[in-house]
Each structure stands twice: as structure tokens, then as C-alpha cells.
Amino acid sequence: MTSPAPRDPTSDIAAAVPDGVQALMARLWSHGHAAYVVGGSIRDTILGRPAADWDLATDARPDRLLSIFPGAVYENQFGTVAVREAAPGAPVNEITTFRTDHEYADFRRPHRVEFGDDVRLDLARRDFTVNAMAWGADALPDRHPPLDAAPPAPGLVDPFGGLGDCGAGLLRAVGDPDVRFREDALRMVRAVRLATVLGFAIEAATLEAIRRNAGLAGHLSGERVAAELDKLLAAERPSTGLALLASTGLLDVLLPELAEQRGVPQNKIPGDDLWAHTLRTVDAAPASRPVVRLAALLHDVGKPATIEDGPFRGHEVVGAEQAAVVLARLRLPKAVAERVVHLVRQHMFTYEASWSDAAVRRFIQRVGIAALPDLLALREADNAGSGTAPDEHGLPELRRRVKAELDASVVFDRRGLAVHGDDLMAELGIPAGPTLGRVLDELLERVIADPSLNDRPTLLLLAESLVSEDE
């Protein structure tokens, strides 16, 4: 049985490509060059998804692009030029000269690129059939067309059956998958990411090749892996992709700390191991909070190492250290890594209705006001991943009490104290140094326990007695 011929998407694409982008194409044609929209945006338009960016490809060489588009700038050494559309505030588009890649010696990046004149050769270097389609036209046959010449009629160029694979929901490597993954191991991770985000299956031979070549992913830079992981975690159900990483062997290479969770028993959901719990927790974390998704992925990373300790005692401490190692390897921005590590470290709080208001304030101080929404979202996801209702363990009540304390604008850090370090130095002659820090910490603790102490005379008196105790 043959599947029905896919509907011709040309008019849908023509309608979807923004006017500004079509104007850039018209300008290339009028200068005697080929102009095509290539890659992900064609795929997304065919699938009825919003396109992220409209990448253009042409036979014009980069220096020629700079003269056709005044104000254009070089983006990288591979012949990509950034061009802004004519309208004010319009988005910047990338125009890349057709190219072929050569000599992939280290499983990562082409060592040499060669510019080309044929869109089909440019499509052949792309990773998957659904990413290897173009919409546009070559230059008019006349090398110097009159200015009023009609533009060529754009059409779809699909040499590898990308349209059919879009219809079938299949991610298939362009050419021999073993060769393509050996050229650039990132393509294996991209296959998993794209399959997850698009809801596609990976075609059988492509999947087999990932299994065979997964070890090569060890050559990849942290940044490139992180960019894919980030997009994978933003999918509706990241668990699909995480499970694929595990079943293909990529997880063992990229995130061995998490691969160890497989087979570690959990008495949460019958039949679930620790890895299954992690996957459920990630899915339950809000897609709109990437930091929480990442924290959900790593929240129990310390459990395999602490299985003998009581069991899992202190896994949040060990886990925070391991998370920091993983995130440094992925070269995540420091500020993001710190937020994730902090969430992993703090995720084991146990709220009881018997907590005093001071205990609620100490909780707020320990977690930090900025991290509270993330931590509560992580706990909801962790609850859901454990098979309980997201708001189990008194979470709604804790939320209410935290809000009440925050609304009362009590003090949670040194900045809120009625005296500061320089006051203590001036009024009490305490020198800058460790004693000053200890006194301020102690004052903060007392004010958190009893906010009515937060006035200048009271705190100066308290500080004085603390200093004399210290001596």
C-alpha cells in the first residue's frame, strides 16, 4: 500500500513567508542570484507550526551580499551574513551562501566549507530530510535582467523526500546515517530533540545508526549539547526524548550521572525506578519555567550515590554537588547553574502545619525570596512525579503563609535590617571583619524570629551585648 501523495504545500509556504523576507528574495533575484528559504522554517510551515526564523540561502558569495545589502554584517566564517529587512524594527535575517562541507575529522564541525552554486548540494549537507527542503527559485536565466523583469516563480525543492517524511512524522537522516553521524555527532542529539519537539518517530535505520554511534557524542562540546537539551526540555513531554536518549545509549555518554538512576528502586509508584520518577517529574514541571525543568531533571541525581545512607539520606547535598558538575560540563551560564543547584539543594523541605511563623520566615530566608516560586513549582512536579496530588504535603497552606509573611514586608536579609555594617562600625567601634559579619547574621536571625526588634536603638543595644559576649 502506498501512502497518499502529500498535498502540495507551495501556496501555504508562499502565504506564510513574511513580506520582508520575500522582499529580500526579490532583491537577490533582481541582482541575478538564486534565493531560497531553507531549513527549519519550511519544515515548520508544512507542519502548520509557527516558524522560529526564516533562513535564506543563495549562490551570491558573502562579499557580494554585503554590496547588495548595505548595512549587512558577517555572522561567522562559514559565509553567513545578517541582513535587516527594510522596515524599521524589522527582524534580522540570516543569508547563507550555498555550501558543501568537507573533512569532518573530529566528529564535530566541518574543517573546510566550499561555496556552491546549486541549492541541491546545499540541501545534501543538511541533517534530516525534513530539514533539507527549500522554497524559492534560481536566478532568472538572463544574468542581467532588466529591472522590471518579472521575478521567477518560487517552488519547493525537496530532493530527499522531506515532504513525505513530514506527512509520515518521520525523522530520517539525509544519506547514510552512519556517515552523517560520524561527520557530526550532534546530529544524533538533534534527532532526539527534533523527534521530541515535533512528535515524530525516528526512522528505523537512522535510529539503529544512533545506537551504533552514540559513543561519538562524547566528542561534543558542552555548549552544543546544552542548546539541544534546552530545546528538548521545552517540549511538551520531554520524557519522550529523555527516554530516547536512554534507549539509544546517548544518555550514558552525555549524562552518565542520570543514566545511573536506571534500576534504582523507588517506593513511590509501583514498578517505577528512580529514572521513571525523574521523567515523570520533568514532564510535570511547567514548560514555561526552564530552570525548574532542569532542576526537575537533576533533583534526585544524588540518590544513586546515597542509596546505602539511610536510604538516600543527604541526597540533596550530594545531588547539588553533582548537579554543579553536570551544569559546568554543559557550560551553562553561571547564573542559571546557580539557580538550578540551589533548587536541588533545597528540594527536600518538609512543611508541617505546626511550623511557627518564625519557622516560615526562616524557610523564606533559607530559600531566598527570588527562588521561592521555582522551589514550590519543583515540589509540585516532584509530588506529581511521585504519584501524589501536586498540592500534597501542605503546599497550599505553605504558599498562603509565605505570602502573608511577604505581604507583611518583614525582613529576610541583612539589607532589611534597621542597622547596617557601617552603623555598627561608627556607633560601636566594631572593626570590619568576621566579628562584624557574625553580629549582623545574629541580628538578622533574631529579627526573623521577632520582627518587632527591627528598630535602630534596639538593634544597637543587641549588637553591643553580642560583641561583649564575643569577647
Ligand code: ATP
Ligand atoms: P529549530 O526549529 O529549533 O530552529 P532547526 O532545524 O531550524 O530547528 P537550526 O539549528 O536553526 O535548527 O538549524 C537550521 C538548519 O540548519 C536545519 O534545519 C538544518 O537544515 C541545518 N542544520 C543545523 N544543524 C545541522 C547539523 N548539525 N548538521 C547538518 N545540518 C544542520
Ligand code: MG
Ligand atoms: Mg532554526
